[in-house]
Amino acid sequence: MNIEEFRVAAKSMVDWICDYYQGVEDLPVRSELHIGDVSSLLPAEAPVGPESWTKISQDFQEKIMPGVMHWQSPNFYAYFPSAFSFPSLLGDLMSSALSVNGFLWVSSPAATELETVVVDWLGKMMGLPQAFLAVDGDGNRGKGGGVVQTTASECTLVALLAARARQMEGRPLSDTGRLVAYFSDQAHSSVRKACMVSVTPHVRVIPTREDNAFSMEPALLEAAIKEDLAAGLLPFYMVGTIGTTSSCAVDPIGEMGAIAQKYKIWLHVDGAHAGVAAILPEQRHHFRGVELADSFNTNPHKWLLTTFDCSCIWFRDADPLKAALSLTPAYLRGKGNAYDFQNWEIPVGRRFRSLKLWFVLRAYGQEKLQAFLRHHIRLAETVAELIGKDARFEVSAPPRFGLVCFHLKDGKNEDTSALIETVNKTGKAFLITTDLSGRTVARIACGGFLTQERHVRATWQLIASTATALFTGKEE
């Protein structure tokens, strides 16, 4: 494919993308294929000679698209949203086109510098404490700063590694066997995975309760720490979540921070989905105490219109992180005051990801981004109101950050599961269920680029009428 062939193919793909976004609302959200349906259409080996772009794009349309879940459909309510916006798409396109690798400042200076600037921009928008920012008001650099990682899973892992490096400084290696990490039973699976990967020997999963809205109970946390200290263990890492995956529960960061300081434990705050809500003054109370944290992460690639991957993490002091992940001797690190981001993460190689975040922050501006998040928070509240008016259902946890969970009031878990599967089968909406204290509940996560009030109203109508059909045998 030469430049002119590319020009034609790329412009035609741009038109395809425009058509897709004009029509995605009408596509069945979930692919109804079975396992193997896509792969059975594909040959067992790569072609020997080149194939024409016409043939490839036709196969894409006919063989791949039927197996695609439409995450950007306005009626996609599963998991958390996978952000999309046109400015971000342009950023991804330019990043792929330049194809630079900014693992060192020198390997593409603009990549590192723009990343430092836009991650600070976002930190300021969220009201993060000055200590978390790379540059202060006078243009000076402190010990902290932020960086873009691939996923929140990597953020919680590198935060754990930094916490371990700080705790283990000056201690014998054998003390690693005494380390304890703390988080609630609502923390994301990646926190547990980070403990597996790093062979963290002791893990305390603090139970939560429905009548405390699935939030971490500081008294239980502190009791566990005291018990572990008495047993000669070494508490070193705790994770507080703002917006848990199951129900968007919020841990009391201020109280956890006080405990963290009292016992000298690293506090990481995971706001993978909901962290960006800190750009809203009226949501800021959920983040009270974040100034006591050692690190904080949120994913613009979930709810902030920035395509995957773009997960930001900030550190109050990045030195323990670099100690954990840098192979460069200390006297060479940060030479000339430049950031070499390969020392801030697991991978060496990295895309020019700040470009898309820069495009998004500028093309929307702070106020439109605030309006975008408020819109989804309001949509979830609208759904919660509709649920409240239907005596067969109840809301399972306070609606928050665009998420509302609900269940059949007198139904069995199987009934809620069957209801959701029946709804999903229509192709008119896609949502998933989760488990809250042994109860199967359905989640409606609002956050899609295209989701409007009419979509959530129609979806609720679909759910209600499906319940009628399933459980009373007659249509409403």
Added chain:
Amino acid sequence: MNIEEFRVAAKSMVDWICDYYQGVEDLPVRSELHIGDVSSLLPAEAPVGPESWTKISQDFQEKIMPGVMHWQSPNFYAYFPSAFSFPSLLGDLMSSALSVNGFLWVSSPAATELETVVVDWLGKMMGLPQAFLAVDGDGNRGKGGGVVQTTASECTLVALLAARARQMEGRPLSDTGRLVAYFSDQAHSSVRKACMVSVTPHVRVIPTREDNAFSMEPALLEAAIKEDLAAGLLPFYMVGTIGTTSSCAVDPIGEMGAIAQKYKIWLHVDGAHAGVAAILPEQRHHFRGVELADSFNTNPHKWLLTTFDCSCIWFRDADPLKAALSLTPAYLRGKGNAYDFQNWEIPVGRRFRSLKLWFVLRAYGQEKLQAFLRHHIRLAETVAELIGKDARFEVSAPPRFGLVCFHLKDGKNEDTSALIETVNKTGKAFLITTDLSGRTVARIACGGFLTQERHVRATWQLIASTATALFTGKEE
């Protein structure tokens, strides 16, 4: 930005990209900016209101582009190449446009299925043993298979975790303190980083010698293992490299494999850059013994025309990997024979990366991809011949896989460094130096999408004349 504004902006960006590739040859390869030059041009905060695309793209051109290293310049010879091609760019664009997250089969079936198919395609092209493929000739699935990861750093880490899971099965947790990993002093830094992250307590770095072309010496490796076993330690993981970063040295995989089998140690083969050369029959001898490995990785995003990120890893048996990384109880794993790739990697979230690899493999076909790699191997040999004709220089290690290393025959390390820095300052080429047995050597890594023979000849001419100017005081 609405759909119509996007259509215009995206098509204009496509034209910009075409212009860029038409002119990239004439741009200074390395940005000559100083630290802070880019960030000083950017405001300290995100705009409050939206900004026009005209203004944003103008700023991109004026403020960002001067700080960009031109990795796709035909005269970029540093590190290893960061692959680019037009079909891959289209794949990235479509992946960003659909913005699906294929962490589960069900979350976008085509993403998982296409990935399984194309990773098998590539495995077959490279002649990997059947055990490494997901599907056999009868369409049945075995225990092995491949997956796309973000980087080789993650590949070496997850291979280590799988090795550990296999070794530790049925052992007490305290045995983790006895684990030993083995690799040569030429292995990539990410192997050492993987040991740090996973707290591997014992690491044996086997020294290499110039007169053995910096290749792992099996006798030293086996002696170290015997010594460790005698000391009550638990050898569990060894890494052989095909194409080391410094000099493209090749470890003797067959001999390492025999040792791995004898002592029941996991053998991972890291072919991050050079692994793709296995698609060439005449290079296949470097890969002899790969059938004895437990896992193998290579990055199409380095040399195989597929934009970052796309790093493939294959496992003979993926069960230990899933044991190491899955939070799903064993009886639920791989339900319905579908792959849920979140259990094969550190992150949960993942892009639809197989799309670009599929586009590349089809748009080029196997024969053109072979021709592409042969072209660069020949270029490096051409440079080596030119070096051989200049009495002031000598080749530092056998030219291989598109890489040639050289140094000033009678010069000090500082002279070679000064020579390369002077060349880089011209903007006409960019290369880096490395250390081989205490000697500073320069690397010319051929692999760029646009690099032709005339470029490497002109670059060698530039190096030779710069040496003349620097060390004899007069131009050639």
